[in-house]
Structure formats: C-alpha cells, structure tokens
Amino acid sequence: xxxxxxxxxxxxxxxxxxRVLLPPALVVxxxxxxxxxxxxxxxxxxxxTLLGAAATLEFVHAGKATVPYGRAAFVEYGSRxxxxxxxxxxxxxxxxxxxxxxxVALVRAATAVVDDPCLDRTCxxxxxxxxxESAGRALLAASGGQGGG
Amino acid sequence: xxxxxxxxxxxxxSTGGFLDAGSISTAASAGATFGLSLIWPIVxxxxxxxxxxxxxxRLAAVSGKAYSEAxxxxxxxAFYLLPLSADVISNGFLLAAELGGVSIGLALLTGLxxxxxxxxxxxLVFAMVWRAPFGLIEDLPSILGLSALLFVVAIVxxxxxxxxxxxxxxxxxxxxxxxxxYLVAAILGATMSPYLVYFYSSGAREDRWSRRSLRINRMxxxxxxxxxxxxxxxILVACSVVLQPRGITADSLSEVGLSLAxxxxxxxxxxxxxxxxxxxxxxxxxxxxxxAYDISQGFGWxxxxxxxxxxxxxxxxxxxxxxxxxxxxxxxxxxxLQLALFASALIALILPVAxxxxxxxxxxxxxxxxxxxxxxxxxATIAVVILAFVVAAASLALLLLTGGGx
Numbered sequence: 148x149x150x151x152x153x154x155x156x157x158x159x160x161x162x163x164x165x166r167v168l169l170p171p172a173l174v175v176x177x178x179x180x181x182x183x184x185x186x187x188x189x190x191x192x193x194x195x196t197l198l199g200a201a202a203t204l205e206f207v208h209a210g211k212a213t214v215p216y217g218r219a220a221f222v223e224y225g226s227r228x229x230x231x232x233x234x235x236x237x238x239x240x241x242x243x244x245x246x247x248x249x250x251v252a253l254v255r256a257a258t259a260v261v262d263d264p265c266l267d268r269t270c271x272x273x274x275x276x277x278x279x280e281s282a283g284r285a286l287l288a289a290s291g292g293q294g295g296g
Numbered sequence: 297x298x299x300x301x302x303x304x305x306x307x308x309x310s311t312g313g314f315l316d317a318g319s320i321s322t323a324a325s326a327g328a329t330f331g332l333s334l335i336w337p338i339v340x341x342x343x344x345x346x347x348x349x350x351x352x353x354r355l356a357a358v359s360g361k362a363y364s365e366a367x368x369x370x371x372x373x374a375f376y377l378l379p380l381s382a383d384v385i386s387n388g389f390l391l392a393a394e395l396g397g398v399s400i401g402l403a404l405l406t407g408l409x410x411x412x413x414x415x416x417x418x419x420l421v422f423a424m425v426w427r428a429p430f431g432l433i434e435d436l437p438s439i440l441g442l443s444a445l446l447f448v449v450a451i452v453x454x455x456x457x458x459x460x461x462x463x464x465x466x467x468x469x470x471x472x473x474x475x476x477x478y479l480v481a482a483i484l485g486a487t488m489s490p491y492l493v494y495f496y497s498s499g500a501r502e503d504r505w506s507r508r509s510l511r512i513n514r515m516x517x518x519x520x521x522x523x524x525x526x527x528x529x530x531i532l533v534a535c536s537v538v539l540q541p542r543g544i545t546a547d548s549l550s551e552v553g554l555s556l557a558x559x560x561x562x563x564x565x566x567x568x569x570x571x572x573x574x575x576x577x578x579x580x581x582x583x584x585x586x587x588a589y590d591i592s593q594g595f596g597w598x599x600x601x602x603x604x605x606x607x608x609x610x611x612x613x614x615x616x617x618x619x620x621x622x623x624x625x626x627x628x629x630x631x632x633l634q635l636a637l638f639a640s641a642l643i644a645l646i647l648p649v650a651x652x653x654x655x656x657x658x659x660x661x662x663x664x665x666x667x668x669x670x671x672x673x674x675x676a677t678i679a680v681v682i683l684a685f686v687v688a689a690a691s692l693a694l695l696l697l698t699g700g701g702x
Contacts, residue, residue, distance in 0.1 A: 192547050195328075199544045199551035212557045212565040215407025220550030222409045223400060226630055227548055287543050 186240040190250070190290035193231050197257050197283035200224045200264070204276045207266055214266050221264045228258045242289060250289055257282035315444050315524045316579030317397035317636035318390060318486035318643070320552065320572070323528045325637065326479045327535030327555075328546035329472070332456055332463035335529055337480045339464060341487025342525035344680045346517050348651065351658050351669070351677070352493045353513035356500035359663040363497040365593045366657055376594050379490075379653075382646035384587055384618075387491055389639035391583045391622035395421065396632025397576030400549045404569035411627070418623040421580045425588075425615050430502045430601040433585070437578025444575060446556060446567045447530030454559040456537050460529075474694060481691035482637055484683070485644030487528075490651065495586040498593070502601055510667070531555070549633050584622075588614040644691040647684035655681060 200221065207217035232254045236247035257279050265272040326334035352363045359366060368376040396410070398417040403410035424433060451460075469476055505513070534555035535546055546552050549572060556564035556571075585601065592599035592611040599611040629635055655677055658669045669677065 191545070194543065195545040195547045195551065198542055199539075199548065199554065202542055202544060202554050203550065206554060206557050206565070211561045212554070213407075213562050216404050216550075216553065216557075216565045216569065218407040219400070219403035219410060220548075220553070222403070222411075223548050223550045226411075283543065 186235070186238040186242070187290045189231065189235060189238055190286045193228065193235075193254065194283045194286035194290060196224050196227045197254075197261075197279045197286065200257075200261050201276050201279035201283060204264060204266075204272055204279065208268075208272055217264065217266045221261055221266075224261050225258075228254070228261055232258055246289070250285060253282035253285050315441065315527050315575045316390075316486075316489075316583075317393040317576050317632055318489065318579075318640040319483075319524070319528050320397070320531060320549070320575065321393075321546075321633045321636040322479060322483045322486045322640055323531040324535045324539075324546035324552040324555070325633075326483060327532035328539040328544060328551075330469065330476055330479070331536040331540055332458045332460060332533065333467055333469065334476070334479055334483065335460065335463045335532060336466050337483040338487060338525060338528050338532065340683070341484045342521055344484075344488050344683065345492065346521045347673070347676050347680060348488065348493050348654065349496050349521060350514055350517040351654055351673075352497035353500050353505070353517060354510060354667055355657060355663060356497040357505040357509045357513055358507060358665060358667045360501070361663065362494070362501050362589065362593055363657075364494055364590045366663060367653055368594050370657060370660065370663075371653060373594070379646070379649045380590055380594050382649055383490060383494070383590055386639055386642040386646055387583050387587050388618070388622055388625060389635055389642060390489075390491070391580060391587075391618065392625035392629065393632045393636035393639055394576045394580035394583060395622055395626045396630070396635060397549065397572055398580060399626075400632060401569050401571070401573030401576060404550065404553060404572065405566065411630075414623070414626060417577075417580075418619055418626075421577065421584065422616070422619050424581055425584055425601070425619075426605065426612065428601075430499070433581050433601065434499075437574055437581065440570065440574030441578055443567055444524075444527040444530075444571045446560070446564070446571065447527050447534055449530075450534045450556060450559050450564075451530055454534070454537050456533050458536075460533070477690060478641065478694040481644045481687050481694055482640040484687050485642070485647065485691065486636075486640040487525075488647060488651075488680075488684070489643055490647065491583050491586040493650070494590055495582045498586070498589040498599075507667075534559075547633065548631075552633075584615055584618055587618050588612075641691045641694070644687045646688070648681065648688050651684045652681050 203212060203217055203220045203224075206212040207214060212220075232251050235241065235254060236244070236251050241247045242250075260275045260278050265275050323338065326337075355366060356362055361369070364376075364380075367379065395414065395417050398420070399410040399413040402408070402413045402417065406413075424436075500509070500513070503509075531552070535552065538555040538558040539546055539551065544551050544554070553565055553568035553572075556568045558564070560567065588611050589599060591597075591614050592608070595610075597610045598608040600608055603611075605612040626632065626635070655674070657663060658677065659674065661668060
C-alpha cells in the first residue's frame, strides 16, 4: 500500500490536475488586479454614490420614494464610502496635495450626511442635498468626468 | 396543465436566470454610463441563450440526460473537471451577488440594514432548496418575477430621447472604450450564463420531459428568454433616461431603483424592491441547484429536488456547503453589484469551456437520434462558440485593464 502511494507520488498523480488548479489561480490573479484602485476610478465611483444619495434624498422628500427605501439606500451608500476619505489623496493618479485635500474635505462632509441623512421634515434636508451634490460634482470633475455618453 | 407547468419552467429561467443580479447590474451600468448604445449585446446574448437553452432542453428530452451528465459521459471525468471547477468558482461569486441582491431587495422594502437581512436571505434560499418541491421552486419566483415588466412599462411612460432601433448597431465610443468593451463582455456573460443551461436541462429531467415535450421546449426557450430580455432592455433604457443625465453611473443597486421611482413614484420604489428580491431569489435557487446538479451528476451521486434529503444526501450536502460559502463571500466582500459585475465577467471568461461541447453533443446520434442539429442550427452554434471565445479572450484583458470595469 505504501509502495503504491509512493509510486503515485513519484508519477505526480498526487498533484491535482492543472485543469482544476487553473480556474482558482486565475480568479486569485483577477481579484488582486481588480482590487487595485486608482484615483480616477475611486473618484468617479464615489461621485456616482454621492449624486445617487442626493437624488434619493430629493425623491424621498418629493414623495417619490418611501422612507424605508431611503433608509436602506443610505446604508448601502454608506458602505460604499467606507474608507474613501482616508485613501483618496494617496491613490495613484491623485491631483496635487492642496486640491486632493480639498476633495477629501468635501468627501468627509458628504460622508457625514450619508451616515445621518435627513429623511423627515424635522431637519434641513436641502442643505444636506447641496453638500452631497457639490461633493459629487467636484469628484466627477476631478476624475475627468468619465462616463461615456 | 402539463403545458402550463412546462411554460412556467421557461418563465422561471427568464426571471430568475435571465434577469438576476448579473443582468440587472450590467444593464443598469450600461444604460447609466453609455445610454442606449449597449442594447445590442443584450439582443445578441438573448439570441444565443435561446439557442443554447433549446438545445439543452432537446438533449434532456430525447436522451433522458441533463447537459452535465452527457458532458461527463461523452468526454470523460478528466475533461469534465475543467468546466465543473470553472463553473463552481464563477457561480460562487454569482450566488454571493444574488444573496446580496435578495437582501437589498428586502432592505429597500423594509428599511432595514441589508447586512442584517443577509442571513435571513441565505436561510430563505436554503429552506426552499432543502425542502420545497421542484414545482414550488418553479412557480413562486416566476409569479413574483412578473413584476419586472414594470421596467418595460417605464419605457412607454418615460421614453428615451434616442432611437432604440438605431442603438442596435454596435458603436464603440471614443472615450471610455475599455469600460464599454468590458460591459459588452459582462452583458454577454450575464446573458449567456452556463448555469442557466445546466439548470434548465436538469429541470427538464426533474419534470420528466420526453420527446412529446420538444414543442414546449422550443416555446419556453423563446418566450421565457424573450421576456427576460425585454426586462433587461427596460432596465437599461430607464437608467439611461433617469440616471445618466444626473451623472449617476449605477454603482449600487439602490441607485438603480431610482430609475423606477422617477416615473412611478413610491410604487416604482416598492416595485424595484420586489423585482430585486424576486429575480435574485429565483436566480439564487437556480444557481445553487445548478451547481449541486453539476457536482452530483459529475460524480454519479443520487440527485433530485423531489427526493428526500436522506435519499440524495450528498446532493443536499453540496447545497448546504455552497450556500454557506456564498453567504460568507457576500458578508465579507459586500457590494452585491460589484460582485455581480465581476461574476459576469468571470462567467464570460469560462464560456467557451462550457459551450463548445454543444457542437459535438448535439450531433451525436447516440444521444439525439433523429433530433440532431440541422445545418442552420449548427452554423448558429458555431457562431455562438466563436463569440464565446472572443468574449473570453477580451474579458480577461479588459478585467485587468479596467480593474473590474469600474
């Protein structure tokens, strides 16, 4: 029995076939490649999230979306903004320091709104909407306004 | 009654299979970023999946074997390992995206945090595949999935400024062409998902299809996928009308819902939550079952949704493990929309492995007898396989170039 196992090992039978290892290896390489962010990409994604948040706020107050929709949507937007303000200025392709810091400040203010959105009439939702819009527009411009068209 | 049941199988594969987290994400991203110019890959992908689904149903009805059973038998276990392992991995990401989609759908209806709802979604999917009869798995999501028609109505209520027919001609934009091509590959990957083929042929076996089912097979392949395709085009158009002018590129599922809220108000917002839940729930059932079918049929284990868990123990064990792994992926990675886009591009990468064997199987007299492919069907299949190779080669390069299309 031992001899058989050793023979198999020598013949390389114990090694999983390439066709089994190839797909996982490819996925690991792709995940690694896709997790590398660039400034343009992150700024463009964040702009979309912030502009989406501004539209959601407007829709909830215009009666076009329900409050539960707004609440759940802002949780999703919040998780997309996790860590963005901390990494934005350090990403490859980021603009000069002063400009980058200005964008970071806008993102921080917008993130605070997303974390605590005004979904009823007891607070100034229009001010929040302006913060989200201006941060979103600034990021879109900084990213080169990618988006085809 | 049998006809109605059979047609429902087609509707299920269109709502849960055609319209799922992958196709919703790719169509929404395409519409919000590039307007109407990416309708053509949906149309091309639909024609291809109609052909593939029809062939897999015909194979099951005539030979009494599901596609993966025939694959393993005709090409041997060593060959079968390649499509099997590729399928298990890509579908793992897709199932994670579907679970996330179910959770966000429920969250948008209830106002809860989708992370909190995620375990409930996984349990719901598990409960259905564990004990529900195949008939219920067919019927429930297909009825709920009809709500996706709201996106088609949205085209009428809020028509786009461009001509939809003109958008059928492929036209690569000057800027952002890498992202455009990435979305083409992802749309084709999402539309021509091999799991749909595996599930459909195994479903035909569960429903005990025979030669008498051939006409129904053709009907459901065309009607079911046609319905799914219309809804996907509706999503693309709605996002191009509502989101693109606002600079929103549909990077999250909640953003996509705004495209229905704009024309229909709260009804649209609630409708989107329901559509997302129904389509992703149906697809989660299909993906998890398709993988359990593939593995069990490949290893020659007992399988079947109609069997008690103890009678098909390993089939059910695979289901449990697979759902648990996908749940973990969804929990750790989060962001279902990005997961779905990535899974769609990954599926595009493995398309040739899963689809090329059709050319040999569908011309094998031992399986198909007098129902082998004709010249035209063979030519169409060759075109689909060539397309699959092109898409696979392009998606690898584009995944790396665009960093996941973002």
